[in-house]
Amino acid sequence: MAEKGEILLRRYLKNILTILARMIGKSPVISIITIIVPIISGLLTFYSYSVQVHIINAVAAGAITFLPILWFVLIHGVQACSLSITNIMKSRMNAELTLAFQSELIDIANQVDFEDFDDEEFGNKLQRANTIVGEDLEGITGFLVSSVGNISGLISIIWLSATSGYFLVTLVVGLMIVSTLSFRMFTEIKVRRTGRELTFDGRMGDYLAVTLEDPNAIREMRIYNSIFYFTDLWAKLMKKQHDKRYSARKFEIKTGMIVAMVQTSAIFIVLVYLLSKMGESNTVTVGTISVLFLALLTCGGKIMSLTWPLSKLYISSSKLYDLNEVLTYKNRDFRKNNINNSSEAMLPITVSNVYFKYAKSSKYVLSNINMVIKPGEKIAIVGENGAGKSTLIKLLLGQYTASSGSIYWKDSPEPQGKVSVVYQHSIKFELTLRENILLGDAKSSPDDVKILSILEKCELMDLFYELGGLDVRLGQMLEGSRQLSGGQWQKLAIARALYNDADLIVFDEPTSAIDPNAEMQIYTQLLDICQDKAAIFISHRLGWAKNVDKIYVIDNGSIAEVGQHQDLINNKGIYADMYALQSSWYN
Structure with missing residues (x-):
């Protein structure tokens, strides 16, 4: 089972990386800007933390100046502008990529050999690829950009912990982020998969409920005395949905408790360790401890903000397989056909x-x-x-x-x-x-x-x-x-x-x-x-x-x-x- 999960993970990551390479290839400037800007904005969070450290230390020493405050406001202003730029560039990137991918799919459909075109498997892949480009691509690119920005924000917290000068602090913070992110990701993916299963079951449940209320269906079922059969199917399906929801919710709560314990333990260890080192190092100050404490408290929210788009991106990556598969057809050697493309005679x-x-x-x-x-x-x-x-x-x-x-x-x-x-x-x-x-x-x-x-x-x-x-x-x-x-x-x-x-x-x-x-x-x-x-x-x-x-x-x-x-x-x-x-x- 673990081996199967690892194979799926590698396949999904390959789908994401392949489509990312295609995106950059089709719209290099816009794609790079759209990805780089949130990375820079996330990394600026470290400088925001550093300025806060200076401000708190200055207040504690009674020597406050306006320059750090100005830098703090400036950094936040740049981050706000970068968010607007990212949204604008993301919209433009989505428009360009949708047009580019749709054009490529149209070209493939018009060039592929008719044996492939009439093949049901290819037809289904082409239809799913068109659905991805038409409906899902904008969401996938949005999840990707959002994930990049959140990851760079978490890197800023690890970077801040490294300024304390103690490897143990950096290690504990890094392990906390990685472990809680892993727990959250695992939970999110499981919950989303359950949600997809419930969607399919829900459609069947809706069908059975409508059937049990349809006068024509009731008339025929009463003739054959089969209402009990439909009622039983509906009741079993409703119970199955309830059990799945309860199981997913229970699992989510348990995971949340584990994550909370991991985060609380990590914060406690870091605080106790830094407080014990305050007199030994110039890098451990009231400002460092205060800002790191606040950063670690907000870390959970950042991880939640990251797991949502990452889990969506992971689930959506299965759809990218069909798009990548169809796009490989353009590398094939198509058979030459000059029907209606030449002035040569056809007959006899x-x-x-x-x-x-x-x-x-x-x-x-x-x-x-x-x-x-x-x-x-x-x-x-x-x-x-x-x-x-x-x-x-x-x-x-x-x-x-x-x-x-x-x-x-x-x-x-x-x-x-x-x-x-x-x-x-x-x-x-x-x-x-x-x-x-x-x-x-x-x-x-x-x-x-x-x-x-x-x-x-x-x-x-x-x-x-x-x-x-x-x-x-x-x-x-x-x-x-x-x-x-x-x-x-x-x-x-x-x-x-x-x-x-x-x-x-x-x-x-x-x-x-x-x-x-x-x-x-x-x-x-x-x-x-x-x-x-x-x-x-x-x-x-x-x-x-x-x-x-x-x-x-x-x-x-x-x-x-x-x-x-x-x-x-x-x-x-x-x-x-x-x-x-x-x-x-x-x-």
Whole structure:
């Protein structure tokens, strides 16, 4: 158990130091100033103590002067100013670091290979990293800055004890600070962990309490005579929470008693020892003893002020692991992909003996895939859900790399050319009508004539006239925006795809949520829109497929059949069976 705790401590410290190094690297001047200023302010406390010693000694000797008092006021003024400077610099540092880290995470998300991007583990890490940057980073930097300032204040007390000239005094004070800080830290961390556990239990308790008061839930539970089960769960959870709170509180009180005993004993030993040495040394004076006594009395408060941010920083450091992990992705060699980044032709795409499996799996998702996509050709890729259709498209777009076999985009083994994709669930960009279409080729200069031509092709001119122009914002995020219907958003996605002037347009299940009869009309329009372009239509519905040049039937990751509609019907294979089963949908 102790070994596990030591490993966790090393890991957490590494997370803190790594993120600190990243912070300084991204905003060196601001970060260093934000950290150095509270350190200097804390160390100035020693000089404040020294001035107080001089003032008390002067009063005791009857020779008071105003210079030490002036220094005392000046030091306090500098410390007050440094606190304001720290707060200002901390706000600026947080703003700069948040922007820098968010930009880096966006760059990584846009560069990482799609195999990683689609990996659930990476996705979860990226989400947690974004949460840290968006919500937790400001708190973590605040805990760090606060801890640095409090540590330097405690160093001032040890420094003051060293001026007595006796090693024993310094040793006792140092041991007192280290031991009480350790006890307090251990307690704080345990209490905070208990608090986190109680938060999770509390959510479950709230759910059970709401369920036990919900009329619909009560009605069903009474039918099955199961209210007693929910009541028992709720009662056990409440007792568990109470026991945890009581245990944590009892532990905190016990630790507090130990800390108080350690502090009292240390103060007593130091005072007795110094009083016994008053006549033997010029360094032990009434001022030294008085100020050290007061400093030791306030030491407990300083330690409490330190353990709170330190424990928060320690607990938060577990979150920093995900941020550090994701940021290491930028050092990887990402696969080159020139899709929509080059003027080279894409077609024909030649796929030869391609097999594909995911990195963490031993099972092939696609096996022995052979196909050719020619310029202007209209292709349907059909099959049941989970057959491997979408994975095949990701290979054709260069998003995935084949485990074996080869794919050539014209004559290049590297993905190239221009392609547009209309996904099953297209993104609703809450931008202007013009911007929604320009996103299809954002690097090109805006061409309103081209935009209007595409709007007419996609039957969106009524929307254009209704909005009164291209600069009206769509969606509902801002006041004055115009929300569109599901069909209009879909047509807008198609318009965006056409604006790209791509060699190939891929339609990935564009009508899965539409009535089969309406689907036929939409596919007829899509084929008409794509007259001069190659197009791939992916679907598990077949009623429209008779109008394409070639149909690929995917079954269990392999191409089971290839041909035109009537030929496949005559073959009486998988396609014919699927079509016969679905034919009633289109009557």
